[in-house]
Amino acid sequence: MTSRATARPSRARRPSSPASRLRGIDAARGLALLGMMATHLLPTFEPNADLTPTWIGLTFSGRAAALFAVLAGIGLALSTGRQVPPEATALNAARRGVTLRALLIAAVGLSLGGLEVNVAIILVHxxxxxxxxxxxLGLKLKALCxxxxxxxxxxxxxxxxxxPWLMAAEPPLHLGRNPSWEDLSTPLPLLGExxxxxxxxxxxxxxxxxxGLVIGRLALTKAIVQILLLTGGTAVAALAKGLGTAAMENWGGRAxxxxxxxxxxxxxxSVLQVNLTGIRQEGSWWWLASxxxxxxxxxxxxxxxxxxxxxxxxxxxxxxxxxxxxxxxxLPLRGAGAMTLTLYSVHIWVVSASYLKPLPAGWTQDGMFFAHAALAIMVGTAFVLLKWRGPLEYAGHAANQLGHNGRIGAV
Incomplete structure (x- = not known):
C-alpha cells in the first residue's frame, strides 16, 4: 500500500549563471554613484577655521570616483571578450564601438559643463x-598587469x-572649471586640463x-577570485595608506x-585626509609620497x-x-548601477538648478542627499524590473552596436 503523503522535493540550488553573478558589478556601480552624490551634496569639511574633515570626506573623497573609473575598465573587459581579449577583426570592431560610446559620453559631459554648478563633472575625462x-583592449592578462x-x-x-611647465605657460594650460563646448575652440588649455x-x-x-581591465579579464564568476579581490584589495589599500601616513608623519614629509x-x-x-586637488603639488618630491x-x-x-x-x-x-x-x-544598488550615466547626468542637472540658491524651507543638506539617492534607487529599480535601459545607456549601447556592426542592431 502506498502512502498518500508524498515527499516534498528538496529545493536544489539553481546553477548560477555568469550574468546573474555579475550583478555585483552593477551593485558596485550603484555604490560609486551614491558615493559621488554624497561628496557633491554633503560637506567634506566642517565649516570651521581648521577645515576639520567630515566622515563623508574621510570615507568617499577620492574613492568613489576612482571606483567609478576602475569599474569602467571592468565594463570594457566584460564587453570585449571577458577572459579572452578580442583579436583581429573583433578587436577592431570593439575599438570602434568603444570610440563611438566615448564620443557620446563626451558630448553629454560637454553639455553638462555649460551648467553653473559647484561639482567637478567627470564625464569628459x-x-x-x-x-x-x-x-x-587586445592585451593578454600578464601584459595588462x-x-x-x-x-x-x-x-x-x-x-x-x-x-609646472604647463602651469607656467601664458596663459596657463588649465581651465579651472568643467570643460564645455566652447572650450573646443581653445584646445591646448582643454587638453592640459x-x-x-x-x-x-x-x-x-x-x-x-x-x-579595471586586469580585474575584468579574471574569472569573476569564481568564488576564489572574488575572495582574492576582497582580501587582496583590502591589503593593498591598507599598505598604501599606511606608507603614505608614515611618509608624512614619521619620515618628515609633512614638515x-x-x-x-x-x-x-x-x-x-586636513587636505591630506580629504582632498589635495586645490593644492599645486610642486616644489618638493615629497608630494609623491602622499x-x-x-x-x-x-x-x-x-x-x-x-x-x-x-x-x-x-x-x-x-x-x-x-x-x-x-x-x-x-536590487536597489544594481538598479541604480545599471543606468549610472543617465542618473549621474540628471543628478548634475538637478544640482545646477539649485546652485547658489537657499535650500527649500524645511530641507537640509542631508535631506537633499537622501532625496537624490532615494530617487536614483527607485528609478533604477523600476527600470531593471521593467527590463528597460536608461535613455543614455540605450544611446550608448546603440553607438556601441553601430561601431561593431556598422549599423544599429537589436538594442
Missing part, C-alpha cells in the same frame, strides 16, 4: 579615458615633472582603467611640504585601486550569497 585605453603596475608607479612622476592639470587627470587616471605650501586657507593636515585623496600619486592610485578591487569583490560575493538565498539583495 571619463570619455577620454575610454579613448586612451583602446590600445590595451605589467602595464597597470608601470603606469601606476611612473605616470605620477612624469605628471609631477610636466605640470583633461590630461594633467584638472580634477581627474587622465594621464594618471588611465591606471584605474588598466586595473617638508609645509615649507613649500603656498595655499593659505588649506590646512595641510596617499592623499585626489593627489594622483602612486600611493593614492594604489590605495584607491585597492579599495575599488575590494568593493568589487565584496559586491560579487554578496551577489553569490543573494543567489544562494534566492533573494535579490542587491
Amino acid at each position: 571619463y570619455a577620454l579615458l575610454f579613448l586612451c585605453v583602446l590600445p590595451f 605589467a602595464w597597470a603596475a608601470g603606469w601606476l608607479v611612473l605616470s605620477p612622476v612624469l605628471a609631477y615633472l610636466l605640470r 583633461l590630461f594633467l592639470t584638472g580634477y581627474y587627470p587622465v594621464f594618471q587616471w588611465l591606471a584605474y582603467l588598466l586595473v 617638508a611640504l609645509e615649507q613649500v605650501l603656498n595655499s593659505p586657507g588649506y590646512p595641510l593636515d 596617499a592623499a585623496p585626489h593627489s594622483a600619486t602612486p600611493l593614492d592610485l594604489a590605495h584607491t585601486s585597492g579599495v575599488a578591487a575590494a568593493v568589487v569583490g565584496a559586491c560579487l560575493l554578496l551577489g553569490r550569497l543573494a543567489e544562494w538565498l534566492d533573494l535579490d539583495l542587491l
